[in-house]
Amino acid sequence: MVGRLILILGDQLTEHIAALREADKSRDVVVMAEVRDEATYVRHHPKKIALIFAAMRKFAARLRDDGWDVRYTEYDDTDNAGSIVGELLRRAEQTGATEVIATEPGDWRLIEALTHAPIKVHQHEDDRFIASHKVFERWAKDRKSLRMEYFYREMRKATGLMMDGDDPAGGQWNFDHDNRAAPPKRIDYSGPMRFTPDETVEAVLDLVEAEFGSNFGQARPFWFATDHGQARQHLAHWVKKGLPDFGTYQDAMLTGERFLYHSFIALYMNIGLLDPREVCEAVEQAWRDRHAPINAAEGFIRQIIGWREYMRGLYYHGGPDYLDSNVLKHDRDLPDLYWGAETKMRCLSETVAQTRDEAYAHHIQRLMVTGNFALLAGVAPRQVHDWYLAVYADAFDWVMAGNTIGMTQFADGGLVASKPYVSSGNYIAKMSDYCGHCAYKVKDKTGPDACPFNLLFWHFMDRHRDRFQNNPRMAQMYRTFDRMNDDKRETVLREAGAFLDKLDAGETV
Ligand code: DLZ
Numbered sequence: 001m002v003g004r005l006i007l008i009l010g011d012q013l014t015e016h017i018a019a020l021r022e023a024d025k026s027r028d029v030v031v032m033a034e035v036r037d038e039a040t041y042v043r044h045h046p047k048k049i050a051l052i053f054a055a056m057r058k059f060a061a062r063l064r065d066d067g068w069d070v071r072y073t074e075y076d077d078t079d080n081a082g083s084i085v086g087e088l089l090r091r092a093e094q095t096g097a098t099e100v101i102a103t104e105p106g107d108w109r110l111i112e113a114l115t116h117a118p119i120k121v122h123q124h125e126d127d128r129f130i131a132s133h134k135v136f137e138r139w140a141k142d143r144k145s146l147r148m149e150y151f152y153r154e155m156r157k158a159t160g161l162m163m164d165g166d167d168p169a170g171g172q173w174n175f176d177h178d179n180r181a182a183p184p185k186r187i188d189y190s191g192p193m194r195f196t197p198d199e200t201v202e203a204v205l206d207l208v209e210a211e212f213g214s215n216f217g218q219a220r221p222f223w224f225a226t227d228h229g230q231a232r233q234h235l236a237h238w239v240k241k242g243l244p245d246f247g248t249y250q251d252a253m254l255t256g257e258r259f260l261y262h263s264f265i266a267l268y269m270n271i272g273l274l275d276p277r278e279v280c281e282a283v284e285q286a287w288r289d290r291h292a293p294i295n296a297a298e299g300f301i302r303q304i305i306g307w308r309e310y311m312r313g314l315y316y317h318g319g320p321d322y323l324d325s326n327v328l329k330h331d332r333d334l335p336d337l338y339w340g341a342e343t344k345m346r347c348l349s350e351t352v353a354q355t356r357d358e359a360y361a362h363h364i365q366r367l368m369v370t371g372n373f374a375l376l377a378g379v380a381p382r383q384v385h386d387w388y389l390a391v392y393a394d395a396f397d398w399v400m401a402g403n404t405i406g407m408t409q410f411a412d413g414g415l416v417a418s419k420p421y422v423s424s425g426n427y428i429a430k431m432s433d434y435c436g437h438c439a440y441k442v443k444d445k446t447g448p449d450a451c452p453f454n455l456l457f458w459h460f461m462d463r464h465r466d467r468f469q470n471n472p473r474m475a476q477m478y479r480t481f482d483r484m485n486d487d488k489r490e491t492v493l494r495e496a497g498a499f500l501d502k503l504d505a506g507e508t509v
């Protein structure tokens with residue numbers, strides 16, 4: 001009997017993936033393919049492409065060792081069809097298969113391509129996530145706003161993580177107030193575990209340099225984990241050395257300290273090298289063993305079973321149109337400085353440089369530096385989304401949509417965030433050491449050296465007054481704005497406008 005094709009995508013690299021569980025090793029054929037369409041739907045960072053191709057090749061080898069018939073297409077194979085559907089059709093012709101078993105992809109683009117493919121594709125729900133679509137929909141039904149905090153509590157109860165019976169461990173659901181310390185003087189964690197590329201990884205790096213050498217960033221030096229064993233070693237290392245101080249300093253930013261105490265595991269979880277439950281259990285155990293404080297463990301677990309699951313639920317709940325939300329009608333092009341063009345703003349130059357070098361920046365750099373600036377400047381949210389999707393090794397549509405369109409750009413009108421994440425330079429000054437090295441002065445509210453965040457903040461408030469002035473969380477800001485004398489208000493708005501003109505003209509700002 002002719003078997004079926006079992007599709008495994010580049011971010012579905014685990015034996016526990018739904019499609020594989022449905023498969024019959026004795027007759028089905030696993031299809032994996034490095035294809036142009038996936039590698040180019042945005043200009044992915046070369047390190048991201050290298051991570052995915054290397055991990056795909058190693059996972060294919062592991063499946064073969066385990067007795068599976070794997071048909072693997074490398075990027076430069078001459079008969080590569082260039083797309084996932086094209087590859088499925090080619091393999092169907094070779095094997096005589098008439099059906100495909102797949103796991104639902106993490107973006108609508110590919111879900112739709114599989115749905116309309118000229119071969120029958122069964123898409124099984126991706127149950128690597130804790131909340132199924134059904135669970136999320138049941139929770140979201142009839143709610144006006146979908147606040148993460150309440151969803152998170154449901155997830156705590158459902159998983160039993162950090163629970164003492166029916167109560168939250170430590171008597172509180174959320175210890176975030178302990179997690180906002182300014183940068184420490186010294187970091188005593190040496191950062192993510194680094195792995196020397198083996199032969200498979202080196203071959204991928206050569207390929208990526210040849211094919212994607214002009215993308216933003218470079219494939220080498222490359223030290224990411226590319227298989228399950230390495231990812232687990234990295235996790236154990238971080239739990240031991242990084243977790244204890246993770247909570248306290250999770251929002252801090254320090255020049256030259258690119259990882260601080262952050263876990264650097266989203267990229268591994270999102271492609272299947274680490275399982276979110278396994279990661280959370282390791283973290284909870286570290287707390288129960290008194291190795292890490294509760295604010296670190298709870299704060300971390302909230303990111304995974306709270307934010308991560310919530311963003312995923314929201315992506316499917318919102319449907320394909322969510323990505324085009326733009327309630328603030330922002331339409332400025334993403335400034336070139338996001339792609340490394342010179343800027344005098346130290347917070348941005350530092351964050352963009354580390355993004356280019358590492359394909360990584362932590363959540364506050366993303367939210368309060370690059371995200372905040374784009375929102376204040378009125379950049380088209382879809383362009384912001386595509387930038388995050390391209391430059392971060394952990395970025396996939398399902399996770400970035402809620403984070404960029406919803407959280408950083410407020411383009412969904414407040415489904416995700418109760419107020420826009422905008423701030424003047426003060427927040428950055430408090431949480432980082434960037435301002436001390438900046439050409440602008442964070443204390444200057446107007447004038448030639450005024451921090452652009454200070455100017456743009458009021459420009460944003462002014463242009464969106466109708467929408468936000470009755471928001472209780474923004475009212476205080478409008479009162480401050482209205483207390484300014486007319487001269488000062490005019491000067492701020494004029495200087496902000498002049499700054500935006502310079503930005504549009506491509507001048508260095
Ligand atoms: C991101 C990515 C890249 C760069 N390349 C491939 C590829 O060549 N083959 C593949 O199967 N998957 C790749 N991926 C991951 C997919 O883009 C991802 O599965 C979808 O965006 C859905 O999340």
Ligand code: SF4
Nearest residue numbers: 345347425435438451
């Ligand atoms: Fe950024 Fe303003 Fe601080 Fe400069 S002064 S680093 S632009 S916040």
